[in-house]
Amino acid sequence: MxxxxxxxxxxxxxxxxxxxxxxxxxxxxxxxxxxxxxxxxxxxxxxxxxxxxxxxxxxxxxxxxxxxADPAPESPQESRLRLRCHDAGLPPPTPQFPVLGPGGRARRWLDLAWEEVKVGLEYDGEEGHAGPENLRADRRRHNFLQDDGWAMFYATDLDVYRDFSDLMRKVGAAIERRAAAR
Structure with a gap:
């Protein structure tokens, strides 16, 4: 042009x-x-x-x-993590999935979620964990999700770039286990 x-x-x-x-x-x-x-x-x-x-x-x-391609991921690493899930043969996750709290309002957002079996996968970059207040917020968030019945998994840069097969195997096993329990 x-x-x-x-x-x-x-x-x-x-x-x-x-x-x-x-x-x-x-x-x-x-x-x-x-x-x-x-x-x-x-x-x-x-x-x-x-x-x-x-x-x-x-x-x-x-x-x-x-x-x-999907407009929902909020970072390149979330897109890369979604590609790893695809390459591992996992069912397609929902990016930026809202987890509702009491009253039906979104309380938390998951990077990737398999909502029907309540399995979530988050990318944890170093930049999000600076300082004790961020650590406290992460722990409160994890406790909320666990209390709501979510099986949560966390990926780092090493999981995205190098050794992703072990994490993908664990996430896939959790999806299968929870689907069989339904």
């Missing part, structure tokens, strides 16, 4: 698909999620752009990941 100043630029859809084809797999879903969340792309516009890239290097990766 040509900008008013005369310079040529690619569209948001073209840029997102180019990145989806060429970035390392773990970095693609955060880009697609962000493009949809920003309102510059839609599932439909990404799919249409994807058709124009047929036969290009990396198009298979983009074809697999475009349907997974």
């Amino acid at each position: 040509r900008l008013r100043c005369g310079a040529l630029a690619t569209t948001a859809d073209r840029t997102a698909i180019d990145l989806a084809r060429t970035l390392p797999r773990i970095d693609v879903l955060p880009v697609l999620d962000a493009a949809i969340a920003a309102g510059v792309c839609t599932q439909g516009s990404l799919s249409a752009e994807l058709e124009r890239h047929s036969g290009l290097r990396g198009v298979q990766q983009a074809r697999e990941l475009v349907p997974l």
Whole structure:
């Protein structure tokens, strides 16, 4: 596309698909999620752009990941964690799931949730734990979720980038166990 100043630029859809084809797999879903969340792309516009890239290097990766794009994750790490769940064969989780308290109001939000079996998965980055007040809030939050019947799991950067198979196995076992108990 040509900008008013005369310079040529690619569209948001073209840029997102180019990145989806060429970035390392773990970095693609955060880009697609962000493009949809920003309102510059839609599932439909990404799919249409994807058709124009047929036969290009990396198009298979983009074809697999475009349907997974979701505007709900609040951080790139949440998107990456959702990709790990997908790759592990887990059922699709709901991102940013509201946990209701008394009176039906949202009291807490889970990064990823399998609501029907009450299994939650949170990304814990270092930045969220600075200071004793944050630690207290985390503990109150965990106690609220546990009291509400949630089985909670927590992922760190190591779980996302290196050794994710053990955590994914534990989350999958909890989902299966709770589904069988229903």
